Amino acid sequence: MTTGAPTRIREPKAVAWFLARRAVRLQGWRRTDALVRALVCGAGLMLVGLVMHRVELALMGLPLVVGLLLTKTPSGTPSVTSARGPDTVDAGLDAVVGVTVKPGEGAVLSALRMPLSTTPGVGPVHLLPAADGEVRTRLAWNAWGQGIxxxxxxxxxxxxxLHVFGPVVGVAARHTVLPPIEPLVPGPLPPRAAGLVGAHRSTRAGDGMELRDIRPFQPGDRLRRIDWRVTLRTSAAVGGALVPQALHVRERHAEADADLILALDTRLDVAREVAEWNAHPVGTDVRQGGSLDLGVRAAASIAAAYLRNGDRVGLIDLGHPRGGVPAGAGHRQLQRIRHQLVHTARRVEGSGDPVLNHAQVPPGATVVVLSPFLDDQLVDVTVRLTRRGRVVLAVDLMPAELAADRTTPWGAAVVSIVRAEHAMRLRAMAGHGVVVVPWGHDGAGGQVAAILRRTRGRRR
Incomplete structure (x- = not known):
């Protein structure tokens, strides 16, 4: 038996001719069902009048048929075009978008689908008079993500x-709404041991601004570091002679970089309703107010605060190791992190082991793990990272209140078990030196900064 390319089944010529004629009719103006029914009704009245010799019936149907046959089909080609908008916008902003309507000759009524101000997207249908002009609406981007x-x-x-043109599916305008940034006050981070230039004071001597010590001059010291006041006092004590033993220099602390790594758990997206944990939200990528939504907003706010402070910030996707962003600084790094947060939030799988290796974290970096902590694997990798000497802060994204599933009698028991296991995991991490902070209340960002400040003090 031989194999080859699949044989294409050819359609009959009659079917192909019918489909072609139907496509031609749908591409332009076409008669509606109302026009066809009126013609059939008028012709039927005339036929019945002729058969039954009822002149009044024939006279009733004749004007209807003649008038409909003389109805002129519109010749214009309507069009609706929209101006290209920005591909990327910030959440919380609003803007006016509009479309240009050209109904052409013969159009009287238009049905246009436009979004409302509170819900950008496809939107409902609006009935408007057919006239040349621009239709505008103001859109407010309250939710982040990618979409139409x-x-x-x-x-x-x-x-x-009697005649319609369409319906025609318009060109979809897509955009990316970046996560919002909440104003946070950053706390000082432990400096990297490998950094020599940065915004934080290191314990080693270097070319910083903060005074470390005053010591005698040594071979290799620069002349501009000489402290002439101390040198003159020392020379006066030995008789006023400016000898090499009287020279003293100022020694300053080196300024080092500080790295902050945000590890976001994108494997799970849980909300207050326990019954909806396994259901995918309709029409969006993440649940509004869920754990992933809180995690993305928290990560964007923390990254913006510390990048503004001059630190280096990176991102690790615990569900997809290749979806992270290496540590960097500047406004471009913030945009990279925000775009990557939107991209990674679309790949929620609900399973898989978290990946957080020692090699993913730069030496001396502070790690912030954002997760609802619903599995033991993430607790294990977090504790393992702490045992290696890393400064680890756990941000709990679990909703403060959980609603039990009312469709089963075990709903309340399931919530109790989930709460007990969650509290046990948090206690286990705290017992190994991991500081746990809940993010679901106001002032959580300031609490994170205060904890990092205390952690820096202990490291120094």
């Missing part, structure tokens, strides 16, 4: 709805 913010579907109708 405008798709102007349209349909045009002639007088009495």
């Amino acid at each position: 913010y405008l798709r102007p579907d349209y349909l045009f109708a002639s007088h009495d709805g």
Whole structure:
């Protein structure tokens, strides 16, 4: 038996001709069902009048048939075009978007699909008079993520709805809404041991601004470091002679970089309703107010605060090791992190082991793990990272209150078990030196900064 390319089944010529004629009719103006029914009704009245010799019936159907046959089909080609908007916007902003409507000749009524101000997207259908102009609406981007913010579907109708053009699916305008940034006060981070230039004071001597010590001059010291006041006092004590033994120099602390690594758990997205944990949200990537939504907002806010402070910030995706962002500084790094947060949030799988290796974290970096901590594997990798000498801070994203599943009698028991296991994991991490902070209340960002400040003091 031989194998080869699959044989294509050819359609009959009659079917192909019918489909082609149907496509031609749908591409332009076409008669509606109302026009066809009126013609059939008028022709039926005339036929019945002729058969039954009822002149009044024939006279009733004749004007209807003649008038409909003389109805002119519109010749214009309506169009609805929208201006290209920005590909990236910040959450919390609003803007005015509009479409240009050209109904053409013969159109009287238009049905245009436009989004509302509170819900960007496809939107409902609006019935408007067919006229040249621009239709505008103001959109507010309250939720972050990727999607369609405008798709102007349209349909045009002639007088009495006898002919229609469309419906036509408009060109979808897509965009990326970056996570919002909450104002946070950053706390000082432990400096990297390998950094020699940065915004934080190191314990080693270097070319910083803060005075470390005053010591005698040694071979290799620069002349601009000489402290002439101490040198003159020392020379006066030995008789006023400026000898090499009287020279003293100022020794300063070196300024080092500080690295902050944000490890976000993108494997799970849980909300207050326990019954919806396994259900994928409809029409969006993440649940509004869920653990992943809180984690992305917290990561974006923390990254913005510490990058503004001059530190280096990186991102680790615990569910997808290749989806992280290496540590960097500057405004471009913040944009990279925000775009990557939107991209990683679309790949929630609900399973898999977390990946947080020692090699992913730069030497001397502070690690902030953001997760609801619903599995023991993440607790193990967090504790293992702490035992290697890392400064680790755990941000708990579990909702403060959980609603039991009312469709089963075991709903309340499930919530109790989940709460007990969650509290046990948090206590286990705290027992190994991991500081745990809940993010679901106001002032959590300031609490994170205060904990990092205390941690820096202990490290120094």
